[in-house]
Amino acid sequence: MGSFNSLDLLIIMIVATAFFGADGKLTPKHYSKTCPQALSIVEAEVAAAIENETRVGASLLRLHFHDCFVNGCDGSILLDDTANFVGEKTAAPNNNSVRGFEVVDHIKTKLEKACPGVVSCADILAIAARDSVVHLGGRSWKVRLGRRDSTTASRSLANTSIPAPTSNISRLISSFSAQGLSLKNLVALSGSHTIGLARCTSFRARIYNDTNTIDASFARSLQRNCPTSGNDDNLADLDLQTPTHFDNLYFKNLLKKKGLLHSDQALFNGTSVDSLVERYANNNEAFLKAFAKGMIKMGNISPLTGSQGEVRINCRKVN
Known part of the structure; x- marks a missing residue:
């Protein structure tokens, strides 16, 4: 076997970086x-x-x-x-x-x-x-x-x-900050609510109590399907316009006080994050780009790697 030199070491390092990442x-x-x-x-x-x-x-x-x-x-x-x-x-x-x-x-x-x-x-x-x-x-x-x-x-x-869907802006900032996520990450990732549905229990308090931060006609339309008690599992679209398309209309809704959850509307309620909401409402590409960056960052929160943990054979139970 030939001698091991610095070039060999460099090649090994390059290969390792390609498959396992620089970190x-x-x-x-x-x-x-x-x-x-x-x-x-x-x-x-x-x-x-x-x-x-x-x-x-x-x-x-x-x-x-x-x-x-x-x-x-x-x-x-x-x-x-x-x-x-x-x-x-x-x-x-x-x-x-x-x-x-x-x-x-x-x-x-x-x-x-x-x-x-x-x-x-x-x-x-x-x-x-x-x-x-x-x-x-x-x-x-x-x-x-x-x-x-x-x-x-x-x-x-x-x-x-x-x-929680009842969170105010300070609670949201604190929750995301605890995970190493920035204010920009918070706003962009909240845009995931441009798709999907929420249960009546998640937005009941908002549509009956948040009178100053919700469009009145929007609240009334939701109250028909979500009474003050009962029908807890009735569903409403998180984005009332395009609930099955991933776009920036979630942010446009916030500008009109039509965020479904209290935690949604908290992003546009006279605070420091209003400008980010306005930016994403006016620029779909800026939102999609920031969302992708935020997802990469979120996906890197404290992963188990190397010999830590295991690869489960059945996702519902440990091996």
């Missing part, structure tokens, strides 16, 4: 050798799921968000409760609210057939979130991969770390 963590090329078909499998399954039920695109995006805000992007939200384990699914922000688990199961089954034990559930959530946005008309981004799955979950952190 040894996440990189878009993580599965390029171990499961080259991973991205196309997820994309196809997400597309099929959205064609079957458009709402599931927003549900998959929300799963990634609710996962990352609790101990980082580690797939913990996917773990089922058992006799000896309490997970995050029954936490207040998730219980009877987060959905899309069956789609994740289906994607995982396909990936296990193609590349057994390779693609993590946490990475599936990250890829599916991106593909959902793209399929519904948003801008793409390169998903950084290489997350591993947690063997634990935290119901208590899920109850405190995920911003």
Whole structure:
């Protein structure tokens, strides 16, 4: 064997950087050798799921968000409760609210057939979130991969770390800041509410109590489907104009006091973030670009890498 020189070392470093990332963590090329078909499998399954039920695109995006805000992007939200384990699914922000688990199961089954034990559930959530946005008309981004799955979950952190729909602007800023996300990230990522639906329980207080910050006719139209009591699971579009298309009309609605959730309208209510809302309302491309950057940053919250955690065979339970 020949001598090992500086050129050999440089080549090894370049190859390592290509597949594992300069920081040894996440990189878009993580599965390029171990499961080259991973991205196309997820994309196809997400597309099929959205064609079957458009709402599931927003549900998959929300799963990634609710996962990352609790101990980082580690797939913990996917773990089922058992006799000896309490997970995050029954936490207040998730219980009877987060959905899309069956789609994740289906994607995982396909990936296990193609590349057994390779693609993590946490990475599936990250890829599916991106593909959902793209399929519904948003801008793409390169998903950084290489997350591993947690063997634990935290119901208590899920109850405190995920911003509630009743949050005011200071609470939202605090929640996002705790995750290392900026004011710009907060506003851009809130734009995910340009798609999807919310339950009556999430916006009831707003449509009856927020008289100064809600358009009166908008409130009345919602009250017909969401009475002061009962019908808790009745749904309303988060974006009343284009609820199945990923665009900036969410921000245009805020300018007209037609944000569905209290936490939505809090972004445009005479505070320091008003200018960002106005910018995204007036420039769809600026919003889509900022959203993509925000998703990359959010997806990098405290990932498990290397020998940390595991790659779950079944996303609902530890191996």
